[in-house]
Amino acid sequence: MFLTFAGLSNAVAQQQSSGTAPVGSAPGVSKDGVAPGATAGADPATGGGDAAAIAAGDALFKNNCAQCHAVNDVVVGPALKDITKRRPISWLIPWIKNSSKVVASGDEYAVKLFNQYQKQQMPSFQLSDAEITSIISYISAESGKGSTADQGGVTAGNVNATDGKDAAADDTAGAGQYVNVLLIVLVVVLIVLVVTLVIIANIMKDVLRGRKDLDGRDVELMEQRFDYSKIYKSNIVRGLAVTVFTLAILYESVQAAMGVGLTQGYQPTQPIAFSHKLHAGTNQINCSYCHTSVYKSKSANIPSANICMNCHSQIKTESPEIRKIYRAIEKKQPIQWVRIHNLPDLAYFNHSQHTQVGGIECQTCHGPIQNMEVVYQYSALTMGWCINCHRETPLNTKGNGYYNNLVKLHDKANSAAPFTVSSNGGTECSKCHY
Numbered sequence: 001m002f003l004t005f006a007g008l009s010n011a012v013a014q015q016q017s018s019g020t021a022p023v024g025s026a027p028g029v030s031k032d033g034v035a036p037g038a039t040a041g042a043d044p045a046t047g048g049g050d051a052a053a054i055a056a057g058d059a060l061f062k063n064n065c066a067q068c069h070a071v072n073d074v075v076v077g078p079a080l081k082d083i084t085k086r087r088p089i090s091w092l093i094p095w096i097k098n099s100s101k102v103v104a105s106g107d108e109y110a111v112k113l114f115n116q117y118q119k120q121q122m123p124s125f126q127l128s129d130a131e132i133t134s135i136i137s138y139i140s141a142e143s144g145k146g147s148t149a150d151q152g153g154v155t156a157g158n159v160n161a162t163d164g165k166d167a168a169a170d171d172t173a174g175a176g177q178y179v180n181v182l183l184i185v186l187v188v189v190l191i192v193l194v195v196t197l198v199i200i201a202n203i204m205k206d207v208l209r210g211r212k213d214l215d216g217r218d219v220e221l222m223e224q225r226f227d228y229s230k231i232y233k234s235n236i237v238r239g240l241a242v243t244v245f246t247l248a249i250l251y252e253s254v255q256a257a258m259g260v261g262l263t264q265g266y267q268p269t270q271p272i273a274f275s276h277k278l279h280a281g282t283n284q285i286n287c288s289y290c291h292t293s294v295y296k297s298k299s300a301n302i303p304s305a306n307i308c309m310n311c312h313s314q315i316k317t318e319s320p321e322i323r324k325i326y327r328a329i330e331k332k333q334p335i336q337w338v339r340i341h342n343l344p345d346l347a348y349f350n351h352s353q354h355t356q357v358g359g360i361e362c363q364t365c366h367g368p369i370q371n372m373e374v375v376y377q378y379s380a381l382t383m384g385w386c387i388n389c390h391r392e393t394p395l396n397t398k399g400n401g402y403y404n405n406l407v408k409l410h411d412k413a414n415s416a417a418p419f420t421v422s423s424n425g426g427t428e429c430s431k432c433h434y
Ligand code: HEC
Pocket: 061, 064, 065, 066, 067, 068, 069, 076, 077, 078, 079, 080, 083, 086, 087, 092, 095, 096, 099, 113, 114, 115, 117, 118, 119, 120, 121, 122, 123, 125, 135
């Protein structure tokens, strides 16, 4: 009985709604599912050295450079503080675009630096001159601030941002646990109450037995034994027991049936012991450094062995796990990673729509990947999961011209309700089903 209650409270906390979707639509929505405004934000800051350029540089730096560089600390590459005092812009631009070309050209400074950093190659970047200038204005602005405490603040801020997400995700689980604890406390209190009552009854009987002035009826009443067999012979109790038992079984089977085909928690062993914790966590390599298409296209690609070689041509070359990468390249065969997330073909899911346009963090859907030694499927990936989020999440319309008119129309019609994905038609069947 108690277990059933605990189960039910869990189910309530998880809110695994898989109900039918109401069809809400706004006029003028594109039906083709192409990421609207997918290019928004890719606009390079056109120089200027002002606050906008610094902000753009900040974002570009975090996305492209932060896994190897900090302004005030040596990470994989040198600290970039006061870089403009060391090197002129005319040197920095070709260097960032293709550093190995500068090294190969025999540039004295470059060769010395390259050797100093154990001949570790900095990757090439397809950034425009304006984008590079904005990165440099950002670095200069940060150099001005100076103190290492400041720098620590930047990285710590990053970590906290993801932690905050985890905490938010944990919140719902926390609510479920809270209800469970409450139930356990209630049961304990009940048991204590019953025991206390039994003790009190016994004490009173002992007191009564000591009295001489009781007549026969009183004694009979006092010595009366409770007939337990009456309880389970009673039809009402039997009926109740059968009902509760049937309901519990029914509930469990419905839960089990809902789980058919679900692969939440799936965690296969991979052919190479690649750790996201080590790469994305400890070494802070950006997700899109390896999953290069995640902000640009429908699917997030799995990196080819070449991307591993950017670093592992130098790092841990003797490790047996890294040797597996070399062997794959020699044999010209791709590494056979085991796929973890896989929606059925009938559903359409687009990464860039969610990461670039929607601005949703990877961790919202994939969990704390940066803490996983081996990746597992964090979310249920059911239709209910997709739709719940579409009902609750307001559209990320800031700075996205595509949405301007829609927002105006929505505000005119219904200014109180937030403009969610579903008010934009995100729960229409055809958006997700071909
Ligand atoms: C995968 C690691 C990695 C990434 C990512 C990376 N760098 Fe580097 N960077 C290095 C290394 C290592 C060096 C040292 C030179 C060498 O070994 O080639 C370096 C050197 C530099 C230098 C010269 C520093 C000096 O003291 O003269 C600059 C400037 C620089 N990087 C800027 C950038 C910028 C800007 C980005 C982002 C667009 C970036 N780097 C991304 C690894 C990286």
